[in-house]
Amino acid sequence: MTPKGFQFSTVEAAIKKPGRKDLALIWSDVPAIASAVFTTNAVKAAPVLLSQERMRGGRCQALVVNSGNANACTGAKGMADARETSRILALELGIEEQLLQVSSTGVIGVPLPMDRLTAALPALAAGRGDATLDDLAAAIMTTDTFPKTAVRNGPGYIIAGTSKGAGMIMPNMATMLAYIMTDAAVDPGFLNSCFRAAVDRSFNAITIDGDTSTNDTCLMMANGVAGNPVITGGTPEAEEFVRLLEGVLLDLAKLIVKDGEGATKFVEIRITGAADDADAKRAALAVANSSLVKTAFFGQDANWGRIFAAVGYSGARVNPDLLSLWFDEVQMAKNGLFAGGDAEARGTEALRRKEFAVTVEMGLGTGCATVFTCDLSHEYVSINADYRT
């Protein structure tokens, strides 16, 4: 199920290991209105700098992405390589360069293998329509263990997307790469605002290891090929569009966490009763990023004290005597103290589940936040100790 007017192409350019597609194209038959969110890291990869510059026009017709090499920390040569890729491909596609976005993901600090990459561009352009959304999702993977896609059907239109992780996952941005396509006709201003809000509630609410990548990009294209009446803000149609869009983004964000490097647990951290929403998010992220909390999740150890300690150093306003905590439905602590009874046994039981929620009620106000994360396992260490070899 692909939104109308979008076509995909994937080829092998020998950037990743042999036998794996590592160069992909998203193509829209007509220029689409577009919105994008990029990494907040001060060290930005060349393709991010180039894409940011081009996104000012608010329109996009094609996106090329390579996996295996991030083209980050590559200086002037990296910028020249991104521009050269763009120049050749735009010629092949017959569009203005301004309408072409460029993404890269993979190892940092190594120049792109430009001879192999540029040699593959004609086949990439010619292959439009040969690949599916799943093929696209597979071609952008690095340490991901499965391709990630999500689709929602609206009234007369489709919203579809793909994303990839799986390390260096932390707001803002939380994803490394995510592309969302719809054939709906949408007002550009409305698209921009609702896309950014949806990113905040999805990709900016997940964390795996607290590291913010140099290449994070989340891009949305709406090409209007479905022929629906243009969706504008403040209408029932807009509400429905937002609901569907958030569904796609939240699905894709959760898939990234589920495929977190070495993850064995999917954990929802819910903070309620914080002094305000910002405090709640601070507390949720401190818990979600604590190595001690994450290893306890891996060990299925109902160590609620480590969670209170993380809330305590998060920077949020805290009254320790008002903190309560649940693992799923099991109350472990009440007003700062162990809940007693069989809480230890039942809490441990809850942590044996593959997915569970940790709820911390802070007892101060109405601030709340939800963050999704995973555990810290032996496998995470193994993957990242040897990533480049």
Added chain:
Amino acid sequence: MTPKGFQFSTVEAAIKKPGRKDLALIWSDVPAIASAVFTTNAVKAAPVLLSQERMRGGRCQALVVNSGNANACTGAKGMADARETSRILALELGIEEQLLQVSSTGVIGVPLPMDRLTAALPALAAGRGDATLDDLAAAIMTTDTFPKTAVRNGPGYIIAGTSKGAGMIMPNMATMLAYIMTDAAVDPGFLNSCFRAAVDRSFNAITIDGDTSTNDTCLMMANGVAGNPVITGGTPEAEEFVRLLEGVLLDLAKLIVKDGEGATKFVEIRITGAADDADAKRAALAVANSSLVKTAFFGQDANWGRIFAAVGYSGARVNPDLLSLWFDEVQMAKNGLFAGGDAEARGTEALRRKEFAVTVEMGLGTGCATVFTCDLSHEYVSINADYRT
């Protein structure tokens, strides 16, 4: 070599595993002037709250510390337990309670075994002088694998100390527990200021896992028994005292990092050329706390791009094109780019060392900072997945 007028005692109160001393006393024959730094965590253990209250008097004659139980997240009962411990022990020692400090370290959220603990207090008081500094250091250990002590001889006086880690190590405070004793006569105001400054350059410059504990305490006592002329600020004697004190604190802080949970590498992160010192510390801590950087150290992978990425998201002002990086003497990157040549092979060689330095020159100003950290290994995950069992 113990400073004059100090005596130690250690007993087994069956708080930790059988066969291990877990209750210790530091005793000064006369009331000492004292200074202390406590955890910044909003969730503070009961003994920290009690000790903070008492430290306002600026004097201390004795300190009791138990290992195996942190007496944190234990509410009103925890406070009552800390006070009861103090009441009984002060009676046994024949001193005012105000002069007695109380510390705890270990599992969070479990009430102290007060029957066993109070039963051991008379023997603890009676045993003054039976234990050495090494015995004291051993009795305060939790997951530490070796006791930590440091000593410096001054002109006519001695400065000695002990510390323990080994997880939940992050400024501020960086240590979980550290006690420094000197028999020097020191001006109270000068002691307070030079102790705090030395803590900033030692315990607040180490990080293992980015978690700030609920119990961190660093306490200094100066009892004046050596009989030297009182050391006051702005004198050559004061300069020498500061140098010796910093030596003790830095030794103890580095020992904590070397004994970091699961650590196989001791790494010095040096940031130079930052816009200011605060930016340098931000960048150094971001690098030192990055799970991706730390797993690369464990894997002996010369992945300098991850270090640039961490500097990039640290919040420090960064110009990516001005960043340069060295592993020990090997330049890996220059002005944002890979240094080329045989840097990869030689950098990998440097990372094979058990101790090495990472230097990042930011090219912006004169700000600098040094932070000590360790790698993130399989063993860290194992230790913390099963800490309570």
